[in-house]
Amino acid sequence: MMLGILAHKPANMNTARRYAVQRLGFGVLILASLLVVAPILFVIGAIIARGVGAINWEFLTAMPRDGMKAGGIFPAIVGTLLLTLGTALVAIPFGVGGAIYLAEYARDTWLTRAIRLAIVNLAGIPSVVYGLFGLGLFVLFLGFGTSIVAGSLTLAIMTLPVIISTSEEALRSVPVEFRTVSASLGGTRWQGIRNIVLPQALPGIITGVILGLLRAGGETAPILFTVAAFFLPRLPQSPLDQTMALPYHLYVISTQVPGMPAEIQYGTALVLLALVLSLNVVATVIRSYFRRKRQW
Amino acid sequence: MNQPTIQPTNQPTNPKIRIEHVSYTYDDKTVLRDVTLAVPAHAVTVFLGPAGSGKSTLLRLINRLNDVLDHTRLDGRIFLDDQDIYARGVAVSDLRRRVGMVFALPLPLPGTIRENILYGPRLAGLRDRGRQEEIVVRCLTQAALWDEVKDRLDSPAVSMSGGQQQRLCIARSLALEPEVLLLDEPTSGLDPISTSKVEESLFELKQQYTIIIVPHSVQQAARVADHAAFFLTGELVEYRPGRELFTAPRDRRTEDYITGRFG
Numbered sequence: 001m002m003l004g005i006l007a008h009k010p011a012n013m014n015t016a017r018r019y020a021v022q023r024l025g026f027g028v029l030i031l032a033s034l035l036v037v038a039p040i041l042f043v044i045g046a047i048i049a050r051g052v053g054a055i056n057w058e059f060l061t062a063m064p065r066d067g068m069k070a071g072g073i074f075p076a077i078v079g080t081l082l083l084t085l086g087t088a089l090v091a092i093p094f095g096v097g098g099a100i101y102l103a104e105y106a107r108d109t110w111l112t113r114a115i116r117l118a119i120v121n122l123a124g125i126p127s128v129v130y131g132l133f134g135l136g137l138f139v140l141f142l143g144f145g146t147s148i149v150a151g152s153l154t155l156a157i158m159t160l161p162v163i164i165s166t167s168e169e170a171l172r173s174v175p176v177e178f179r180t181v182s183a184s185l186g187g188t189r190w191q192g193i194r195n196i197v198l199p200q201a202l203p204g205i206i207t208g209v210i211l212g213l214l215r216a217g218g219e220t221a222p223i224l225f226t227v228a229a230f231f232l233p234r235l236p237q238s239p240l241d242q243t244m245a246l247p248y249h250l251y252v253i254s255t256q257v258p259g260m261p262a263e264i265q266y267g268t269a270l271v272l273l274a275l276v277l278s279l280n281v282v283a284t285v286i287r288s289y290f291r292r293k294r295q296w
Numbered sequence: 297m298n299q300p301t302i303q304p305t306n307q308p309t310n311p312k313i314r315i316e317h318v319s320y321t322y323d324d325k326t327v328l329r330d331v332t333l334a335v336p337a338h339a340v341t342v343f344l345g346p347a348g349s350g351k352s353t354l355l356r357l358i359n360r361l362n363d364v365l366d367h368t369r370l371d372g373r374i375f376l377d378d379q380d381i382y383a384r385g386v387a388v389s390d391l392r393r394r395v396g397m398v399f400a401l402p403l404p405l406p407g408t409i410r411e412n413i414l415y416g417p418r419l420a421g422l423r424d425r426g427r428q429e430e431i432v433v434r435c436l437t438q439a440a441l442w443d444e445v446k447d448r449l450d451s452p453a454v455s456m457s458g459g460q461q462q463r464l465c466i467a468r469s470l471a472l473e474p475e476v477l478l479l480d481e482p483t484s485g486l487d488p489i490s491t492s493k494v495e496e497s498l499f500e501l502k503q504q505y506t507i508i509i510v511p512h513s514v515q516q517a518a519r520v521a522d523h524a525a526f527f528l529t530g531e532l533v534e535y536r537p538g539r540e541l542f543t544a545p546r547d548r549r550t551e552d553y554i555t556g557r558f559g
């Protein structure tokens with residue numbers, strides 16, 4: 001009895017102390033996450049606060065005037081949408097196709113291992129290097145000139161590693177047994193992929209694609225030498241035209257034009273941010289829609 | 297092709313499947329060693345043995361499911377009706393339509409009960425609604441599942457119980473009217489009632505199909521076996537008519553295993 005009490009008491013204190021330590025631990029973790037989120041929220045808040053005044057119908061739909069100090073940013077918005085679209089047209093089929101090849105078909109050889117290694121490393125290359133590569137290959141060597149084609153191809157190449165690695169991951173997360181079952185019922189490998197694997201991997205693939213396209217849409221360096229126009233107050237007429245684009249326009253009006261009203265700078269940033277965030281929302285909605293249809 | 301083949305002693309010489317000198321290696325690990333046996337048609341043959349003795353691997357070799365694996369090596373030959381299934385020009389999809397497989401863990405494909413049954417026939421090009429309907433009824437009946445699900449053929453397959461899911465998987469493989477049915481511990485996750493239902497359906501099915509089953513217990517093996525092959529670490533130790541193997545095993549290792557004195 002005595003012994004029991006004696007043994008009990010320290011245990012009790014121990015528990016209390018452990019709880020305290022645990023609570024302290026949680027506190028530190030919560031603080032850390034706040035520290036991470038706070039600057040982002042602050043930046044977004046500041047951009048909204050200072051830029052919202054610039055947003056009106058004219059700003060969104062008119063050409064820039066007076067050395068970009070007045071008017072709108074319509075051509076830059078259209079340019080960014082076109083570049084993102086062009087990037088998607090190239091990067092989605094090649095990226096998803098490459099991921100399907102790597103995840104489903106490629107035998108485990110030194111070559112496929114080298115390809116994987118290259119993809120991982122490509123994702124870490126600074127975007128300005130892609131810009132120079134695009135200048136060399138698409139603008140000069142292939143003769144596309146500074147054009148939407150050259151810019152889209154450059155952005156697509158930059159985006160491919162992201163799309164390939166996230167899509168491959170998504171495909172690999174579908175249990176191998178589904179492929180086996182499909183094969184055992186007389187399905188070819190492609191039929192199994194098409195009917196069973198791809199639908200289940202789709203949420204992950206869509207996430208990867210949209211993350212990649214978001215990055216492409218917001219990049220400045222890769223379009224600097226390949227497509228972006230400093231000031232071009234009209235819409236592009238063909239894929240071989242130059243165009244203005246939001247990230248580059250933002251860079252230009254923030255650093256290259258003296259006396260630029262801050263409101264226009266923040267307004268442009270806000271539009272870019274809104275485009276990116278809305279794409280994000282679309283991605284989330286699509287993803288959760290497909291998630292609900294999945295069964296494992 | 298003319299080499300002598302181990303036959304269960306009382307079998308006429310019309311084997312459905314002949315496995316000849318098959319050895320198999322994963323990476324550097326040999327899991328089948330010079331296995332030779334003939335599987336008679338329209339009978340239940342069990343592959344018996346402790347875990348890791350290579351039974352599943354041998355089943356998967358019979359319908360070439362291991363083709364996709366890297367770093368493996370197959371020696372020897374496997375014949376289905378005297379056709380070497382690993383010969384050049386064999387259409388693997390056609391082979392698998394002739395040799396169906398049911399796995400230990402029931403895995404419904406995404407979709408409804410009906411869609412699961414019709415997955416194989418549709419891939420094989422069956423469009424006719426009436427024929428599809430016939431197949432659904434026939435397969436679910438053969439797998440002793442029809443009465444339980446006939447009113448909800450269009451509900452998701454995953455909404456069924458585990459036992460029902462496994463019978464669905466059997467029904468699904470029957471949809472292609474295979475000549476051979478391979479079952480790898482098909483009742484390992486099932487309760488006794490579902491198990492006996494599956495075993496009952498095996499008795500029905502062997503009139504029509506050639507069945508190879510890896511049982512989940514020696515008792516089950518003894519219940520269903522017309523012929524029994526005992527494997528140990530990749531070697532075929534003994535292959536005899538089931539009644540003989542279970543009542544009077546010739547090899548000491550077989551006896552130890554079936555009497556539970558093993559390992």
Ligand SMILES: Nc1ncnc2c1ncn2[C@@H]1O[C@H](COP(=O)(O)OP(=O)(O)O)[C@@H](O)[C@H]1O
Binds near residue numbers: 345352353
């Ligand atoms: N895909 C695989 N890769 C490597 N080794 C495997 C693979 N599948 C099975 N093995 C090994 O082969 C041996 C035989 O396995 P298996 O054929 O599943 O035996 P059983 O079905 O009799 O338990 C085991 O040692 C197992 O670890």
Ligand SMILES: [Mg+2]
Binds near residue numbers: 348352353
């Ligand atoms: Mg096994």
